[in-house]
Amino acid sequence: MINQRLRFISIHSLFPPRTGGIKGWTKGTGNIVLFSLFAILIILYSPLYAEQIELGIIGNSEIIVQFEKPLKNAAKEVENIYPGIKTGLEKTIGWRVTFRPTVVLIKDSKTFRKMAGNNQFVAFAVPRKNLIVIDYSKMKTHPFTLEITLRHELCHLLLHHYIRKENLPRWLDEGISQWVSGGIAEIIMDTKRSPLKDATLSGRFIPISALAEGFPKDKKSLLLAYEESKSIVEYMGREYGSKGVLEVLNNLKNGDGVDAAIQKALKIPVQELEIRWHKQLEKRITWVTYLSGNLYEILFFLAALITVVGFIRLLLKKRNYKDDDDDDYYDYNEKEE
16 A cells, blocks of 8 residues: 655756656656656646645555645545446446556646646557546536546556557547447537537538547647547447447457458458448438527527617717708798798
8 A cells, every 4th residue: 555745846957857858767666666756747748847846645445546735535536436447348348457546646737737738638548658637627617527537548558558559540549448438538629619510511621541540639620539439439349339439459469460450350440430420420411400409599599680780770870860850940940031
């Protein structure tokens, strides 16, 4: 059982940044084993830890939880719910979680935003270090919870543990992680407007081949990439069942590239899968369904427009009435003269 508190007085003196990122850092002696799993954060985001920061650590043989001082109860919650999450994920995917992840809980959104590089994220995973970092301030915001977020990020670690990076496209990695976590992503989605619906109506999808290495950085395209990843994996599940999806994953685990893995499991090439998925979306999302789904907003807009038009007509009527009064006044004076 790990139960101790560490104070990082001068983080740069412990882990001076080097050029070359992760590869440029050499492992220390056994005295800093507890720090090694956290080193990746310091290397990648060293400016954040130039100040003093106090972290607590709790854990057991299955998980390590690092947390900022006020989050001790949250850390205990993570430790308590992890066994059930781990068992559930193993049953869903069919693979054992044989590694011990480290979960880092950050209490300040500003700090986390600098680490994640985007204010849309609520968590992220670093597979090479079996590391999960969570913005705890977002865990009370619907639909995010510690359990859902932890399951999503643990799935990322599990996939990368068994599948070589070059064989696991980013869209499939993210799509599967949403699939096992009830469709919840690690990013704040716009609940009022769906980029996928817009893309379906306009025909402007992001090709999944463009989402193999990574996702776009601009907000709209990033949200669309997450929605597409979720949608195509859900389509695979509906059309080919969970067995088909898991067969794709097992083929990847056995060393196949994504093209071969999908061809073997689903009996169609990736390009055909993408075409069929698009056609299914186009049947489901039409202008009629789009308008009916946004009926409240449309009615509100029309009501506002009618109000504006009515107000303008009232102003014009008042102006015309004033002009008529002025004409009557001048006509009266001319008659008097």
